[in-house]
Amino acid sequence: MLINVENLNIDIATANGTLAAVQDVSFCVSKGETLCIVGESGCGKSITALSLLGLLPKVATRTARAMTFDGVDMQMMSKAELRALRGNRLSMIFQEPMTALNPLHTIGRQLLDVYRAHRKASRKEAKERAIYLLEQVGITNAVQRLNNYPHELSGGMRQRVVIAMALMCEPELIVADEPTTALDVSIQAELLRLLIDLQKSFGMGMIMITHDLGLVSRIADRVIVMYAGQVVETAPAEKLFTNPSHPYTRALLGSVPDPSHPRMKPLPSIPGTVPSLLNRMEGCHFLDRCPLASDACRKPIQLQQIGGNHEARCIKVGEGKIRLKVVA
Known part of the structure; x- marks a missing residue:
């Protein structure tokens, strides 16, 4: 190493x-x-x-x-x-x-x-x-x-x-x-x-x-996704792209245009803004912008093992799909 x-x-x-x-x-x-x-x-x-x-x-x-x-x-x-x-x-x-x-x-x-x-x-x-x-x-x-x-x-x-x-x-x-x-x-x-x-x-x-x-x-070979000073997801590249597990990672991938699509659709945006990093935040840094957020997300969250050297900092790993506001 x-x-x-x-x-x-x-x-x-x-x-x-x-x-x-x-x-x-x-x-x-x-x-x-x-x-x-x-x-x-x-x-x-x-x-x-x-x-x-x-x-x-x-x-x-x-x-x-x-x-x-x-x-x-x-x-x-x-x-x-x-x-x-x-x-x-x-x-x-x-x-x-x-x-x-x-x-x-x-x-x-x-x-x-x-x-x-x-x-x-x-x-x-x-x-x-x-x-x-x-x-x-x-x-x-x-x-x-x-x-x-x-x-x-x-x-x-x-x-x-x-x-x-x-x-x-x-x-x-x-x-x-x-x-x-x-x-x-x-x-x-x-x-x-x-x-x-x-x-x-x-x-x-x-x-x-x-x-x-x-x-x-x-x-x-490997990818680290960072948001507001933290690693929110890390995985071998293939797994990250085939199974993105943190809402922020999914949102990033959803914002990439697909030129092969016969009819380009409006790209989604992530509502809200990046939080201030003045002093440490206790809960999920993506809390105010995440459509899956709940009160449990206000508590400290560690990286969660998904398997095969794949981790995500989310208590709802594997649950649901992200729905983002579409830019008109």
Whole structure:
């Protein structure tokens, strides 16, 4: 097992109180496995990923019952040990390539610095590695591109550079935080195919954070569905799509358009809004938006075993179907 996280909690101090951004999140990823984390904006996906690399803001506090990488306790790592891990054996692809790259330095310098910092390689070796990876991610004239600054490249090319940078040291686990959000649809599809091919070639484990359930159905081995800071359902990908058991998961899947349908129907919407995470909530976080809610949902609810590594945080697992308000 590459990474194991148990009962991760992240609290953020604000002027209005403590924001419980992530609550009791657990997961693990093995070599070559793809874990997808899905959920709407603000549910805690990105901050969960950042916590793995120790990149949380100073006002955030992280606690966990266990957080290990290849059997080593990450919570006990010194800053130097974490720097040696980050960008080397554990890398991240950030969702906005323009802010992930330093505008004051050339592409070549940024790629070479990563490799030389971790591998103590010569400049020649680092340059050869950078050229190889730029070619692997589909950038032509790689030698010349090393002299370009980020603003001289298109959004798609910058994202390819960020992917190449994440791969410089042949990481064992890569975290991809919505890596194609800022790109047009055709470039998104191309880069996602590229990332999947590279994962297979390098044998990496991958944590993919995304809103795209279609992508999840194609690449995921396991899926975590998050809502308002909690895991509401987790399952092998096939089971999640064939037997979604939490009302929120069903609602997400119900909102995906079906282009094969001869006559497109209006997509359902989820009534209400995401609850505030200031201070911890006792009951189900989806309570105010769920058509199956009852008074029993106001009490603390743990993940319920469904079978075959499938869990859902709902006391009515397997009961009924979701009926949602239809947008006219």
